[in-house]
Amino acid sequence: MKKEHILWELFWTFLKIGALTFGGGLAMMPIMRKEVVEKRNWVDDEDVLKILVISESTPGVFAINSATFIGYKIAKFRGSLLATLGVIIPSFIIISVISLFIIQFKEFKLVEYAFYGIQAGVAILIFRAALKLSRKIHFSLFSILIMSASILISLFTEISVLYILLFSALLAITFGYIESLKGAKADDSRAS
Incomplete structure (x- = not known):
């Protein structure tokens, strides 16, 4: 029973991370760190630094690489599979919906301004994550x-x-x- 619980928790945690992350892989660092280091204690800051180095120096998307790594560390193959699916599903759904309405979205100035704000927010998230992780280097x-x-x-x-x-x-x-x-x-x- 505990194994199924941890698998569900891995999937749900990475589903939330995937759904709440805007701006790419590095922008997910503070959210991922809070979830997997502070809340669930699955990995420590040293592991997060290793994930960052490996993910940035190997092919593939940071979010997928980190979900796969953490999932495998917690529950081997099934953990890596469910964590990876969890982080992919929100992006897949969001991109699918946006692709249906991209022409209409591009015409709204409000949407354009919202993306400018999101970009600024993402820069701050990346900066904060870099500061927190730099303390461990x-x-x-x-x-x-x-x-x-x-x-x-x-x-x-x-x-x-x-x-x-x-x-x-x-x-x-x-x-x-x-x-x-x-x-x-x-x-x-x-x-x-």
Whole structure:
């Protein structure tokens, strides 16, 4: 009985997240975090950061990737399936209905202004989520330099953010490997 309850809870939670999220994947971060970290304690902030990194560096939509990850962690395959369906269904229904009336919607200035307001609200949601999650990141001089360089390169060049992300990941892997070699040498010299 408990298994069916958790499956229903996964589906319902992600259905709510999918229905209440405007503005794409990053905009869902604060809502998802509140539901799965604060209310249900299914994952912690460290897991949310991992979801964010994996979802942003792999193909697919953030909402689907995160629902699949959390669903699998809680209830394996059936959990991932139901959480993913839960987050997809609201968007599917909303897009289907909007597609029927898109021409009529575009003509209303009120709808256009509402979307401007939603965009501003989404920017604030993303900013708040970034602030909350940044408290869990272990900053070092190296990570601050990589982050600063990445921001500057993305703002002032036409280089794709994907290439910046891949290059930053390679730099971090190389740096981590060099640091681990230094640590191993220091351990060997202490053992001698």
